[in-house]
Amino acid sequence: MRGLASTLGKRLDSWLFRIRPAESGPIQLIQRRIFVLPSGAGLLLGLTLLAMLLGAINYNLGLGFALTFLLAGVALSSLLQAFRNLLGLSIRPGNCAPVFAGEPANFTLLVHNPRPTPRPALRCWIKGCPVTDFQVSAKATAHVALVRPTRKRGRLEIGRVLLETRFPLGLIRAWSVFTPDASCLVYPQPEANPPPLPTGPSSAQAHQQGAFGHDDFAGLRNHLATDSPRHIAWKVYAREGPLMVKEFAGGDAGEIVLDWETLPMDLATEARLSRLTAWVCQAGTLGLPFSLRLPGLRIPPSAGTTHASRCLEALALFTLPSDHGQA
Amino acid sequence: MARLEPLPLPAHFLWLLGLSGITLAPHLAHLPTWLVLACGVMLAGQALRTFTRQPPLSGLVTSLLALALATGISLEFQQFLGKAPGLALLAGLLCLKQLESRRRRDLRAAIFLALFLQFGLFFRNQGIPIAVLALFGTWIGLAALVSLQIDDGFKGPARIAGALLLQGLPFMLVLFALFPRVQGPLWGLPEDALAAKTGLSDSMSPGSIGELVQSDAIALRASFNGSPPLPNQRYWRGPVLEVFDGRTWRPGSRGWATQPSYPVQGDRFEYELTLEPLDYPWLLALDFPGPGIPGARYATTFQLLAGKPIQSRQRINLTAYPGVQVGLPENPETLARARQLPPGSGPRSRELAASLAAGRRNDGEILQATLQYFRQGGFGYTLSPPPLADDPVDGFLFDTRRGFCEHFASSFVFLLRAAGVPARVVTGYLGGDINPVDQVMVVRQSDAHAWAEVWLEGRGWVRVDPTALAAPRRQSEGLAQALPDNETLPFMLRGDLEWLRDLRLRWEAFNHSWNRWILGYTPDRQREFLSRLGLGQPDWQRMVTILAVCCGLLMAGLLAWALRSRHRLDALDRLWAGFCRRLAKRGLPRLPWEGPLAYAARASQAFPGADPALQNIASQYARLRYGPTAAPGDLALLKHAIHTLKLP
Numbered sequence: 001m002r003g004l005a006s007t008l009g010k011r012l013d014s015w016l017f018r019i020r021p022a023e024s025g026p027i028q029l030i031q032r033r034i035f036v037l038p039s040g041a042g043l044l045l046g047l048t049l050l051a052m053l054l055g056a057i058n059y060n061l062g063l064g065f066a067l068t069f070l071l072a073g074v075a076l077s078s079l080l081q082a083f084r085n086l087l088g089l090s091i092r093p094g095n096c097a098p099v100f101a102g103e104p105a106n107f108t109l110l111v112h113n114p115r116p117t118p119r120p121a122l123r124c125w126i127k128g129c130p131v132t133d134f135q136v137s138a139k140a141t142a143h144v145a146l147v148r149p150t151r152k153r154g155r156l157e158i159g160r161v162l163l164e165t166r167f168p169l170g171l172i173r174a175w176s177v178f179t180p181d182a183s184c185l186v187y188p189q190p191e192a193n194p195p196p197l198p199t200g201p202s203s204a205q206a207h208q209q210g211a212f213g214h215d216d217f218a219g220l221r222n223h224l225a226t227d228s229p230r231h232i233a234w235k236v237y238a239r240e241g242p243l244m245v246k247e248f249a250g251g252d253a254g255e256i257v258l259d260w261e262t263l264p265m266d267l268a269t270e271a272r273l274s275r276l277t278a279w280v281c282q283a284g285t286l287g288l289p290f291s292l293r294l295p296g297l298r299i300p301p302s303a304g305t306t307h308a309s310r311c312l313e314a315l316a317l318f319t320l321p322s323d324h325g326q327a
Numbered sequence: 328m329a330r331l332e333p334l335p336l337p338a339h340f341l342w343l344l345g346l347s348g349i350t351l352a353p354h355l356a357h358l359p360t361w362l363v364l365a366c367g368v369m370l371a372g373q374a375l376r377t378f379t380r381q382p383p384l385s386g387l388v389t390s391l392l393a394l395a396l397a398t399g400i401s402l403e404f405q406q407f408l409g410k411a412p413g414l415a416l417l418a419g420l421l422c423l424k425q426l427e428s429r430r431r432r433d434l435r436a437a438i439f440l441a442l443f444l445q446f447g448l449f450f451r452n453q454g455i456p457i458a459v460l461a462l463f464g465t466w467i468g469l470a471a472l473v474s475l476q477i478d479d480g481f482k483g484p485a486r487i488a489g490a491l492l493l494q495g496l497p498f499m500l501v502l503f504a505l506f507p508r509v510q511g512p513l514w515g516l517p518e519d520a521l522a523a524k525t526g527l528s529d530s531m532s533p534g535s536i537g538e539l540v541q542s543d544a545i546a547l548r549a550s551f552n553g554s555p556p557l558p559n560q561r562y563w564r565g566p567v568l569e570v571f572d573g574r575t576w577r578p579g580s581r582g583w584a585t586q587p588s589y590p591v592q593g594d595r596f597e598y599e600l601t602l603e604p605l606d607y608p609w610l611l612a613l614d615f616p617g618p619g620i621p622g623a624r625y626a627t628t629f630q631l632l633a634g635k636p637i638q639s640r641q642r643i644n645l646t647a648y649p650g651v652q653v654g655l656p657e658n659p660e661t662l663a664r665a666r667q668l669p670p671g672s673g674p675r676s677r678e679l680a681a682s683l684a685a686g687r688r689n690d691g692e693i694l695q696a697t698l699q700y701f702r703q704g705g706f707g708y709t710l711s712p713p714p715l716a717d718d719p720v721d722g723f724l725f726d727t728r729r730g731f732c733e734h735f736a737s738s739f740v741f742l743l744r745a746a747g748v749p750a751r752v753v754t755g756y757l758g759g760d761i762n763p764v765d766q767v768m769v770v771r772q773s774d775a776h777a778w779a780e781v782w783l784e785g786r787g788w789v790r791v792d793p794t795a796l797a798a799p800r801r802q803s804e805g806l807a808q809a810l811p812d813n814e815t816l817p818f819m820l821r822g823d824l825e826w827l828r829d830l831r832l833r834w835e836a837f838n839h840s841w842n843r844w845i846l847g848y849t850p851d852r853q854r855e856f857l858s859r860l861g862l863g864q865p866d867w868q869r870m871v872t873i874l875a876v877c878c879g880l881l882m883a884g885l886l887a888w889a890l891r892s893r894h895r896l897d898a899l900d901r902l903w904a905g906f907c908r909r910l911a912k913r914g915l916p917r918l919p920w921e922g923p924l925a926y927a928a929r930a931s932q933a934f935p936g937a938d939p940a941l942q943n944i945a946s947q948y949a950r951l952r953y954g955p956t957a958a959p960g961d962l963a964l965l966k967h968a969i970h971t972l973k974l975p
Contacts, residue, residue, distance in 0.1 A: 041435045048439045052446045057509055059410075060604075062846035063449040063458055066503055067465065071442065073498025074469060074491050076878070077885060081491070084889040121476040133333065135477075168487050169472045170435060 022181040027091040042171035082174035085165045093182030097225045104147040105184035112141040121167035127160040153188040153316045187312045190278035220244040227305045256290035284308035332431045340377040342471040350441040369422035389427040414447045505874040507867035508850040526605035529566045532575040533719045537731045539775040548601040549768045563611045565755035567628035573672035576752045583624040593650030602641045608633045617646035654787035665749035673720040680745030690748045701796040708798035732794040736777040739793035749782040923949045936975040
C-alpha cells in the first residue's frame, strides 16, 4: 500500500511539476515552467485585507475600501512581478570538480539573464540541500554554486533543482523545478590510515629516481582538485589565463603496482577501493609513477595528475564483473 | 530548515523604525499619554538595539510586556472592543513586535500591523490630508517589504514600491467602483462608532457650537427648484431648547403631529434635502416646512423630525414658507416654560433685565430695549472666547463680553426671560454656499449656529438673532466675514485675497466630489453610477462578473507588459534576418559562423556602391545586439537604414 501511495505521489509530483529526465541543453524558463502561489506572508496579508474589508463595510469607510483595494491591487501586480522575475532566464549546467565521497559536491549552474534589467532576490537549491541566494545583473550570467552532500562513490546526478523568487514584496512565491544534465564524479573515500604504499621489486630504484618524473616538462593541462599546488603553472595564471598544471614526463614506470588481487582476502569491495584510493592519492602527492590493476581493467604505469585522475575515475566507477546484479 | 531566509540586517530595522514613526505620528493625538511615552521608549530601545546589535527580547519578556500593554489599555478605556482601544493596542504592539523581532517574517508581521494602522486613521477622519498621509505610510510600508527582499539600501525599495503602487492603482479603481457594496453595519456597531462624527447635539452649553465650527464636514445639502433663499433666510432649524439650568440649555416639550399647526402662505421654496448620517432625528428643514411630507413629524416647536435617528444618507423633498406666522395661538404651558429661569442664577443679569424692562409698556418694547443693549454694549464676536467660570451668563454680559453665537443667544434669552418675555434658544445652521459645480447648496458643520425666538402677542414666535447685532455680517455673509481680522481662522475659511478665495472654491469643489464619490459611495450611489455607465441596474452577480472581467483585462495588460521586452529583442532579430535574406537573394547568404561586421565587409566587396550603408547597418546591429544598452529610438533608426538600403 505504502509503495503504491509513494508511486502515486511521485507520478502526481512529476505530472504537476512536469518533471522530466535531465535536460541537456540550456533550460529556458518559459511561462508554463513557472509556478506561482502566495507565500505564508501573502496569506497573512490576505487575512489583514479581509479584516480591513470587514471594517470598511461595517463602519462605511470609503477610504477604508480604497486602501484595501489598493493593497489588493499591489498584491496582484506583485504576483506578476514575481512571475516576470523568473521569466526568460536560461540555465546551463557548469563544471563540477570531482570530490571524494563524504565531501560535498560543488555543482555550478550558469543562470543567464537576457533582459536589460536586473533580476534581484533569486534563490536556488538542490532539493533537500542548502539554499544559495543570488541575483543576476542586466544581460549577465551568474555562476550559482550549489552543494550536495555525497555518501557513495560513483557518478552523482545533480537531481531536481528549484529556482525561486519572492520578489518584490515577499507575498508571492514564484518557482520553477528542473533537472539539468549535470553530474559530479565522486571518488571513493580514501582509507583514513592505509598501510604504506606497496613497493614492487625495483621500488628502491624507483625511489632513487623519484625526482626523475619532475624534470622533463611535457606540457600543460587543466587543473584538477587533486593536483599539488607545486605543479600549477603560476605564470600562465598570472597572465589571467586558466588555472593550468604543468605535466612532466614520467620516469621509469611500473615500480609501484596497486593491485586489487594482492589486497588481503578479507577486505570487502568498498574497503579495497578505499585503500586503493588512498594509495593513488599518496603516490600522486609524491609524484611517483604507479600502475593500477582492477578486475577487468589495467591502467599502465605512469605518473602525474592526469594519470592519478584516470585511476581515481576508474575506482569511482568500478563495478565487480560478478556484481552487476547487485549494483 | 534548509530554506530559512537570511537574518534581517540593520537596514531593515531602520526601515521599520521609520515606518513606525510615520505610522504612529498621526495617531499620537488620540493615544493616552502613557502609551505615547511607552511607544517612544520602545522605539528608542529598538534604535539602540539596532546600533549596538543587541539580541532581541525573549519570548517571556515580550509576553509580559504585551500583557501589561493590554491591561493598561483596558483600564484606560474601560473596554476592550471598539476602535479607540483597538487602535491603541495595535500601536503598542507595532513597537513591541520590533523589539522581539528575530527573523524577517517577524518584521513582515510588524509591517502588516503598520499597514492596518494606516487603515485605522480613517476611523477618525477621512479628509484628503489624512488620505495623503495614509498613502505615504502605505508607500513606506511597501518599500520596507521590498527591502526585506533585495537588501539594497533605501532608494531602490522606495522606487520599486512606488512602481507597485502605480500598478495597483487601476485595480483599486475597478474594485472601488465595482465591488458590490453592502449597506453596513454588518453587526452591531460598538458604542463609539459614531462618536467621532461631529454634529449638533440636543443640548447647548458655552463652547459646544464653537467646537463644531472648526469642522468643515458637510451637515446637509439642498438643491433648490428655482432661486435659493437669501443668505439671511438660510436658517436650518435644529433642536429648540427651552429649559435652562444656569449653564446648559435642553429641549422641553417633545410633542409632535403629522401636519403643521400653522396655515401656510406667502413665499415658497421647493428643495431636495440630503442629510448626512449623523445619528440624530432632526431633519434640519428650512423655516418653516410645508405640509405633506410622508413619514415626517411636525414638532410643536416647529422642527421637522424623522421617525428614528438618521444613520445613512437620506434625501427628502421639502417645501419652506419663510413668511408664515407660527405659534398663534400658543399653548400657555409652553409660554410658561419659556419664562422660567433657574433660581439664583445670574443675579447681575436679572438686575440689568429689570432696568431694561422698567417703564416699558409691552414685550415688544422690552425686546427693542434689549436689542439696543446688545447693539451698543461693545460685544465682540470671536471663535475663541475667554473661559467663563462660575455663571456663564453674568460672566459673558459683564466681564468678558466676547463670545460665540451660543453666548449671545443664551444671555439674550436669559435677559428676556428675566424681564418676563417668553423666549427660547434655537440651534441649527445658518448659511450655506452654492457650489458653482453643481449649483447645490452645501451647509457645513462650520455653519452651526444658535439664535433666539421670542413670543410676541399677535405675532407669535419671532426669530431674533442677537449674534447679528454684534457681528452683522455673520448673518449675511457667513462666519469668515463676521470674525474680526486678527481672529485665527481655519485656513480654508479665509477669503481676504482673491487667489486665496479662488483656491478655496476649487478646494471646496474638490472636497465636495471627494465626499460625494469616495466617502459617500454607498450602495445607492453605486447603482446610480453603474446605471449611468449604461450597465442598467446590475445585481451583485452581474457586478462580480464585470469586476472579474475588468480585473482579468488588467492582469492581461500587465502580463503583456511582462512579456514585452522579449518581443522587443525579437524585433531586432527580425530586422537583421530580413536584411540577411535580402542579401541572400542577391547571391550573398550569411555564412553560419560569420559575425555581422565580417558579413558586411564581405558584402561591401560585392556591392562597392552600398559600402557605407552596409557598414552602418552591421555596426548598428552589432551595437544593439551586443552593446551595453540601446536608446529607445535606435531600433527605428536601424529599421530606417535597412529599408532605405539600395543595392546596385
